[in-house]
Amino acid sequence: xxxxxxxxxxxxxxxxxxxxxxGMFAVFPVIWVFLMSTRPNVEVFKWPxxxxxxxxxxxxxxxxxxxxxxxxxFFNSYVVATVVTLFTVIVAIxxxxxxxxxxxxxxxxxxxxxxxxQMVPPITLLIPYFxxxxxxxxxxxxxxxFLTYIVLTLPYAILMMTGYxxxxxxxxxxxxxxxxxxxxxxLWMVIVPLALPGIIAxxxxxxxxxWNEFAFALTLTKSTSxxxxxxxxxxxxxxxxxxxxxxxxxxxxxxxxALLLYLFAQRYFLSGMTIGxxxx
Amino acid sequence: xxxxxxxxxxxxxxxxxxxxxxxxxxxLLIVLLLYPMILVVWxxxxxxxxxxxxxxxxxxxxxxxxxxxxxxxxxxxxxxxFTISSVLLHLSIGLGFALLLNTSINRRIQTFFRxxxxxPWTFTVAIVAxxxxxxxxxxxVVNFLLSIPGFIKPGLAWFGDPGRAMSALIxxxxxxxxxxIMVSLLAGLQGISVSLYEAATVDGANSWQKFLYITVPxxxxxxxxxxxxxxxxxxxxxxxxxxxxxGGPGRATETLGTxxxxxxxxxxxxxxxxxxxxxxxxxxxxLAIFYLRAQKASD
Numbered sequence: 001x002x003x004x005x006x007x008x009x010x011x012x013x014x015x016x017x018x019x020x021x022x023g024m025f026a027v028f029p030v031i032w033v034f035l036m037s038t039r040p041n042v043e044v045f046k047w048p049x050x051x052x053x054x055x056x057x058x059x060x061x062x063x064x065x066x067x068x069x070x071x072x073x074f075f076n077s078y079v080v081a082t083v084v085t086l087f088t089v090i091v092a093i094x095x096x097x098x099x100x101x102x103x104x105x106x107x108x109x110x111x112x113x114x115x116x117x118q119m120v121p122p123i124t125l126l127i128p129y130f131x132x133x134x135x136x137x138x139x140x141x142x143x144x145x146f147l148t149y150i151v152l153t154l155p156y157a158i159l160m161m162t163g164y165x166x167x168x169x170x171x172x173x174x175x176x177x178x179x180x181x182x183x184x185x186x187l188w189m190v191i192v193p194l195a196l197p198g199i200i201a202x203x204x205x206x207x208x209x210x211w212n213e214f215a216f217a218l219t220l221t222k223s224t225s226x227x228x229x230x231x232x233x234x235x236x237x238x239x240x241x242x243x244x245x246x247x248x249x250x251x252x253x254x255x256x257x258a259l260l261l262y263l264f265a266q267r268y269f270l271s272g273m274t275i276g277x278x279x280x
Numbered sequence: 281x282x283x284x285x286x287x288x289x290x291x292x293x294x295x296x297x298x299x300x301x302x303x304x305x306x307x308l309l310i311v312l313l314l315y316p317m318i319l320v321v322w323x324x325x326x327x328x329x330x331x332x333x334x335x336x337x338x339x340x341x342x343x344x345x346x347x348x349x350x351x352x353x354x355x356x357x358x359x360x361x362f363t364i365s366s367v368l369l370h371l372s373i374g375l376g377f378a379l380l381l382n383t384s385i386n387r388r389i390q391t392f393f394r395x396x397x398x399x400p401w402t403f404t405v406a407i408v409a410x411x412x413x414x415x416x417x418x419x420x421v422v423n424f425l426l427s428i429p430g431f432i433k434p435g436l437a438w439f440g441d442p443g444r445a446m447s448a449l450i451x452x453x454x455x456x457x458x459x460x461i462m463v464s465l466l467a468g469l470q471g472i473s474v475s476l477y478e479a480a481t482v483d484g485a486n487s488w489q490k491f492l493y494i495t496v497p498x499x500x501x502x503x504x505x506x507x508x509x510x511x512x513x514x515x516x517x518x519x520x521x522x523x524x525x526x527g528g529p530g531r532a533t534e535t536l537g538t539x540x541x542x543x544x545x546x547x548x549x550x551x552x553x554x555x556x557x558x559x560x561x562x563x564x565x566x567l568a569i570f571y572l573r574a575q576k577a578s579d
Contacts, residue, residue, distance in 0.1 A: 011383075012383075012385060015380060015383050015385060016385070016389075018376075018380055019380050019381075019389075019393050022376075022377050022380065022393075022397060023393055023396045023397065025455070026396055026397050026398075026399050026400055026455075026459075027396055027399060029400075029411050029412070029415055029455065030399060030400075030403075030411070032411075032414070032415065032421055033411050033414065036414065044414075045417065045419040045420075046419075047419050047424070047434070048424055049419075049420075049421050049424050091304045091305050091308065092305070094301045094302070094304060094305065095301060095302050095304070095305035095306075097301050098298040098299075098300075098301030098302040099298075099302070101298070102294075102295050102297065102298030102301075103295055104295040104296065104298040104299060105292075105295070107298075110302065110306065113309070114305075114309070115572070116568065117309060117313050119512060119564055119565065119567075119568035119571075120313065120317065120561060120564075121516035121537075121557070121560050121561055121564055122516070122518075123516060123518045123537050123540050123541065123557065123560065124317075124320060124516075124540075124557040124558070124560055124561045125313070125316050125317070125320070126541075126544070127320055127323070127540070127544050127550060127553055127554055127557055128315075128316035128317075128319035128320045128323070128554075129316060130544070130545075131319070131550075132316065132319070147312060148312070150308060150312065151308070151309070151312045151313055154305060154308060154309065155309075158305060183297065211404065212404040212405060212406075214404075214405055214406055214519040214522075214523075215518055215519055215522075215541070219545060229404070229406070230404050230405070230406035230407070230519075231406070233406055233407070233410065234406050234409070234410075234523050237410060237413075244414065247410060248410075248414070251407045251410055251411065254404065254407060255402060255403050255404065255407055258402045258403070258404065259399075259402045262398075262402045263395070266395070266398075
């Protein structure tokens with residue numbers, strides 16, 4: 001923004017041209033999917049392809065909303081993502097506060113552990129999870145996904161919350177406690193409201209991570225009624241490979257929550273994300 | 281922290297409150313992370329631990345098997361090709377787009393393009409896979425666009441062709457993965473002090489020189505750490521490959537992730553799968569140590 005104070009007309013022309021080309025690379029696939037979701041299936045692979053549908057229809061979307069199997073995928077995704085996010089955020093607020101406010105013995109080691117857990121490949125965990133979940137009798141239940149997803153979301157969430165709490169002055173809690181409030185009161189009544197942007201970022205981040213998860217959901221659930229959107233849609237692709245327009249409609253609808261959350265929270269999200277992902 | 285000598289009893293007692301705050305997180309991570317990690321390592325030393333009710337200790341047998349297995353070495357090589365190409369493309373596209381977004385153009389247009397260029401990142405891996413299976417279908421739009429100027433004959437199956445599946449996969453992963461890098465580098469660019477550029481202007485430097493002698497060195501720590509992080513994420517990737525090529529055709533796009541999954545859940549070779557999974561985790565650990573070093577250097 002400030003690197004070059006005034007740029008010439010010609011340079012600006014080049015910049016705009018490149019931006020439009022880049023924008024096409026980013027957006028064309030999405031537009032194409034949307035256009036495919038609004039035409040009859042026979043038109044999807046017509047050769048040569050046409051940009052606009054010859055026969056515009058919202059039938060694929062109606063089919064998604066009428067089909068209990070599809071609706072169940074959405075319901076499952078919302079249940080899992082919401083519960084996991086709620087747990088993650090509460091546990092991460094507590095842990096982040098502990099990290100940010102105290103210098104307890106073992107702090108460095110535990111911090112290294114949390115940072116290290118982010119580096120563990122989920123596919124490595126999947127093998128022991130499978131036997132653990134089967135042994136606990138949780139195979140093909142929501143609980144299997146709640147428990148395993150929290151491992152994916154929690155380390156990032158703790159680092160994000162710690163980073164955010166570090167930006168809030170420690171003297172605030174001390175002041176509350178001098179006035180007779182407990183530390184718990186200071187956290188929930190004073191610090192948490194101030195940390196709202198960080199909490200929003202953590203919430204969005206955890207929700208998106210859970211909403212997008214695929215490998216655990218594929219392996220730890222089995223019945224169609226337990227499938228989440230990413231798994232459900234990929235299995236449908238195998239079975240009904242000929243109903244591309246409906247698959248595209250589910251893709252658009254399945255991406256909508258992430259897109260809306262992102263647009264709503266991008267301001268908090270991007271700054272919070274950089275704290276969590278880049279700072280130790 | 282307020283006024284106590286660091287080792288006094290009162291000070292320490294105060295610090296012990298922290299364990300209360302950290303207990304829920306610690307319990308969750310120990311039960312759901314440390315214990316499974318121990319379990320997977322333990323399984324890798326036993327003969328088939330799921331099928332056999334009384335598994336025997338076999339030491340390093342599965343590791344020796346993996347190192348001699350041709351599919352494993354193929355998967356390892358594919359993983360490196362896929363990861364290095366993806367990371368280089370992410371970094372160059374991410375840097376290019378970040379530089380474009382950092383020019384002094386109309387604010388509104390800038391914001392509009394920033395949101396637009398982040399868009400691919402809001403799509404779930406499963407949906408990114410479907411999008412590109414549609415685009416790269418033999419009768420898809422990419423083949424159509426390439427056939428107009430006559431680059432290719434129509435009807436090419438990108439994900440189904442052993443010679444092209446890897447490129448198709450890298451293209452798909454590039455599209456889905458560059459936004460995160462772009463956002464991080466943009467933040468890095470905006471953190472470079474204006475006075476550096478002003479001083480260079482006074483000294484008569486042109487834009488290219490400013491880029492080479494100010495932007496690149498200033499951005500180097502961010503590029504290094506974000507590149508390593510991306511390397512770690514891409515190296516262990518499973519979903520995208522599973523959902524586009526499934527490791528095929530043949531073994532053309534078999535990577536460590538897909539191979540582990542197949543060993544465990546289609547061939548039920550849990551101990552072999554555990555051994556490969558431990559190799560994946562250990563090699564990631566090496567990368568992670570480099571990453572933490574790079575972090576320390578950039579702080």
